[in-house]
Amino acid sequence: MATTLGLTSGIHHVLPQKPSFDVTSSSNLPDAMGDNDILTSDEDNSTLESLTYAFSIPFSFIPGPDPDQIIMATSQARERWLHPPDSPPNLPTSKLPIHQKSINDVRELCKKLSPGLVARTTVSVTELTAETALRKKQTTSVGLWIAGEPAEVHKTRGLILQSVPVAMRRACVNIDHDQYYLPDGVPNPRITNHLERIAQFTGTDIFVLKPLEPTSIVAVDQGSEASQNRRLMISIFGDYESVEHAKTRVLIMIDDLLGQEVISMFMELSVQSMVCGRARKNVKLIESATRTAIYFPPPFPQVYGYSPPGGTRREPDQIFITGSSREDIAKAERMLLNLTLNMRVFVKDVSITLTKIDYILLQRLDDVKKIMDANGTFVQFPVLGSPASLIRIQGSETLHLERTIKAIMVICGQFYNASWWVMDSPIARLLPKALEVQKLLIDVAAFTGVSIAFNKQVFEFSGSDENVKAAMHMLSDVPFVKENPYQIRVKIELANEHKEFVSGKKNGKINKIMSQSNIQIIFDTFNEYNFFIDVCGSQFDTTMLGLKLVEQELPAAVSFHVPDSYHKRIIGIGGQHIQRIMKKYSVFVKFSNAMERGASGRSESDGSKVDNVICRTPARNAANLELVKSEIMGMVQRADADIVQEHVDIPRLLHRTLMAKRKILDDLENKWGCTIIFPSTEMASDIVTVKGPQWQVPNAVHEFLALVPETHIIRLKNSPELEELLKQDEFKKTIADRMNTQFGIRLHPTADNATESPGGRSSSNGEDYMEITFTYTRNNAGALRDAIEMLTNFLLSHGIQTDSIKGALPRPKSDSFEDFVPFFHSAVFQKPSQSRVGSSNGSIRRLSGDAGSIFGDQVSHAEPAQFTDTTEAAFYDGDRKASSSDAGLARPPGSSGSISSTRTSFSLGRKGSTVWEGGLEATGLPDGEEWTKLESDRSRSNSVTT
Structure with a gap:
């Protein structure tokens, strides 16, 4: 049974006690150096007795659209995302009005906070621009400096981060030219009005852009480029959650244009990932069986705390379903509810330091979402900048729950904490003044992107491994630091399973490193999954050398798939073969079979794609990993080796039709031993992945394209x-x-x-x-x-001229010689003019059929009105009564909100109910025969798994 973990007490060291404030992480920010704002301090020339802290606000300075490509823009969108007409050329992205407003909002917020909420706290904002070795290009960083009591500083930092849009995003949705324009060439006013309403309702800015200019040569590559030159692009700008909200509503609008029915249902947020299943295989099977599209909300609502002025957040439990008929939608709804009724739920709380929780939220949230999708689990984080240090993981199987936790812990290991103690001594230089510390902390934070604190002669760093080391290099050049004795400690977090690997008790790795670099290395227990390696020293150069040697002993690994039938042959009698390989390359190799992967003897539906061989070696020997993999795969037959994947560009609107051809796709996959993976509905992506043996994938792709x-x-x-x-x-x-x-x-x-x-x-x-x-x-x-x-x-x-032909394709280049023609000023070498596919000379249509109006006035259905008053109430106001049925509300017993139940393990199934491997149950559905057939077909269908 899953348990709840707590933070264990660390081992006491002889080094000075660290400050009580646990510095929260900042993101990997753009750097800087330039014109600073006037720095202020309440203690102009006095030394600092309280905590002083600096960090960079991780603004995402994304560029706006190309003004020449804009067809339509919602209200005030141009003013926010384009430079003013009289602006000088080549202004940086950070100078866009939308980004300058965010910076000014921070300044105004700091002015309000300093004398009011936290009287002893001084906040200063500086904007820096520079190009350093850590940054590839010149960008902008906004640094803040706070001084006060630790609790006040932490509270102020959290309030600032939650009050500004730290995660700006851009999302794109394609729309067909003939859907957006009326027959007379005028944009459909009902579409433009609806986009305006979506922008106003969600707090985003929306642009409709012209089709991208295709390259002249790629245009004839399988017709992919030529088939897209009539599609317009709807670009959505805003903060993370608002963009996802608006994107879903734009996708539903396009579905309605195609005559689809739209309803909503409600399901507890914390069980949605489990209902979708591993790699979303359950929901893809439902969409394939019912020819519907299911739109789930983002899994991290309000995690950043920010909400745009006037914007409305999406109901986190609301799911939209679109389909060609009410019957199909009702069938999909019943299947989703059936999954929740037969689901076991396991919950586990895990401790993570505050620094790393914020780091994950600011930089690695997309990686966590991929982990959730891969394991069919749910992860709940505290709000950015909050003092909570627990995350909660929920899953339907303990194996996948544990895998999720371990994967998140690996992310934590990519983040360092470091401390630099300035020791007291009779000849010690006096502490620096407040302004000196203020400038130092802001410069370090802005240049490196770390969070840095100073309290009672101790500097604390938090950030990614490389950034923390860069910040320590900057500090080592400060005269005050260089002229005083000091102690340095760098904390590395690593999985407990690697403790024996790193310590090397048999050959004394750690003792050897300590003797070489004159440092101290301490292993410090943290929690059930991870431990700390503390690298401590009294000289900067020797400490950095010791840290480098420790990092070289950290495990480097590669994992890949080898069919279980080959394992015994590769291992050899008594392990002779694999022992020889491991000794030859100094690499540890481990095989896992289906039983060890938690399949309990069953044949996993995606077992052929699961990595079941892992090779591990110290980082200094990482180059040998690929050699080991190559030698092992050399023992595998060609048909089972070299699993690769190829991406195929297919219009998103065709995915639903292709997924409905389940029998054809199954036969295709079985014939070539490949898997066809469609993107999730929320991604709105055109890319379909074909995965399988390298020598068979081209054949599978060719046959698959015959369906498009x-x-x-x-x-x-x-x-x-x-x-x-x-x-x-x-x-x-x-x-x-x-x-x-x-x-x-x-x-x-x-x-x-x-x-x-x-x-x-x-x-x-x-x-x-x-x-x-x-x-x-x-x-x-x-x-x-x-x-x-x-x-x-x-x-x-027959004497008919074709000079005025429109829609002709450009000729291909015969060789690369034409690339050099512009360098010759000769009338002999004339480069032919390149015609453009997708220009006004031709048109390409993707879909045929009756594309009705968004308001249903041109669509012939049993219930033609798509956006009725009741539907719009659910669509915009989140009215639960507007759901298709009250049965759409599905929550685990005993829960009042997202994973709010205090039970660590409970079952949602009824007595006597059974759950099969994929989580889909045949009994209890009105259309049970068809669902049972879908279940039986699943064993040979891998098209929606990875």
């Missing part, structure tokens, strides 16, 4: 001769039938009376154009150029 429809359109000047020629049998036999047989491409000529306009196509009085549509599947896209040339040559042979 593509369309390319060219337009010719119409004439009676052209119309007559296209009606003749000669055209059908010589061109149309031959093209279909030889290239797999079909022709559809249509007279067109529309003309091009800046926003699209507008009506014309006469039939001025002949529109010829090429339809094919993605795997045949490479023959599109040949098909167009075949048609062009046929028309030319």
Whole structure:
């Protein structure tokens, strides 16, 4: 049963006692050096008796959109995300009005805090810009300095971080050209109005941008570039949580444009990750079986504490489901509820130092989300800057819960704490004045991105490993520090399982390092999972040398997959083979089978993709890891070795259709031994991953692309001769039938009376154009150029000019010699002009069918009105009564909120209920036969697992 852990007491050292304030981490910030604000202090020329602390606010200075690409912008978005028209060129991103407002808000907040909330605290803001060895480019850092009692300093820091947008993001959603524009070339006012409402409701800024300019050569690469040149981009700017909120509502708007029904249901946030399953396989199976899209909320609501003015947060328990019919949505809803009713829940609390909790929130939250998705678990963090030091992990199986904890602990090990004691002595130099310390701390924090505190002659550092070492290098050059005796301690956090590996009791690794560098190394117990290695010394150079030697002994590892059937052969009789390899390369190798991975003898659905071999060696010997892997994989047959993955760009709106072809995808995966992985609905990504043996993946990709429809359109000047020629049998036999047989491409000529306009196509009085549509599947896209040339040559042979053709593809480069042509000023070497795919000369459509209005006025359904008053109440106001049914509310017994139950382990299942491996249960569903078939097919279906 899972237990609750507490922070264990550390071992007492002979070094001076560390300050009581546990410095909270800052992020890896941009550096700086430039014009400072006037630094102030309540104690101008006196020494500092209280805690003084400096950190950099980790603003994400993301750039705004290209002004030339903007088609539409919501209210005040241009003023916030573009430089003023009279601005000088090449202004840095930090000078954008939106970022300058954040910096000014910090200044104003500091002015209010200094004399009011914490009377003994002085806050100073400085903006620095510089280029150093730690930063690749010139950026901006905002540093703060606080002085006061430890409790006041910590409270002030948390308040500041929670009051500013420290995690600004940009999200993009593609929308088809014909969805955004009306037939007359004017943007659909109902879409633009809806985007305005989304921006106002969520507190974000939204832009509609022109399609990206495709490269001329890549345009013919499997048709991927050519198939996207008609898609516009909806860019959403704002803080982390607001952007995710707005992105979901934009995706739902697009689903509604395609005639999808929209409802909402409610499910406890803490069980949503478990319902989705490992690698989200459960929810992907549900979406595939019901042809629906399920939008879950972000798993970390209000973790940053900031909320934009006027913005509304998404209800953390609210899930949106879109589908082609109410029946499909109701079926998906029942399947989700069935999962919650048969779920066991285990909860565990783990202690992490305050510094590392904030560091994870500021820098590594995306990594934690990947860990949660991989294990089907939920992690709850305290709010950024809070004094809480516990995180809570919740899972449906103890094995995956433990894996999640260990993975998070590995992240903690990438973060150092260090202390620098300035010792008292008869010849010690006097302590520096307040202003001197203030400038020193701000400079160190701004240049290195660490958090640094000074209290009672002790400096404390927190940050990433490299940044902490850089900050100590800066401090070592300060005269006050150099002229006084001192003691240094650097704390490294490492997993308990590596203690024996690092200590090297058999060969005395630690004793050897201590004798070489004249330092002291102490192992300090922390919690059930990790321990501290304290590197202590009285000289900076020797301490850094000892730290480097310790880091070289830290474990470096590589893991990979080898089918279980090969393990015994590789290990050899009595372990002879593997012992020889380990001795040859000085690398430890461990194999794990399905039983050890927690499969209990079962065949894991994603077992073929789980890393089951780990090679570990000291960091100084890390180069041998790949040699060991290569030798081991040399004993594996080609069909099972070299698992690789290839990314395929397929329009997101086609994913739902492809996932519904479950039987075809299963046969394809079984045939080539590969797995097809679709992105989650919330990602709104076009990238589908095909994973499998290196020599089989290209075949699987080719066959998979045969399921993806593509369309390319060219337009010719119409004439009676052209119309007559296209009606003749000669055209059908010589061109149309031959093209279909030889290239797999079909022709559809249509007279067109529309003309091009800046926003699209507008009506014309006469039939001025002949529109010829090429339809094919993605795997045949490479023959599109040949098909167009075949048609062009046929028309030319009959005396019909094709100079005004629109939608032609650029010719490929024959070799790389053309790259050098611009260097020759010669009329002989003329580089041909490059035509652009996706320019106004042509158009490509992805989807066909009736794309209805967002308000349902052009969609024929049993219930045509998509956004009714009741639906909008749920969509914007979070009205729970607007859910499709009260049954949509699913919470664990005994819980009043997100993982608020005090029980460490409980079951949500009914007596006698059974839970199968994937977490999906067949009994209890009205459509049980189909669900049982889905369960039986699952053993041979890996398309949604990794």
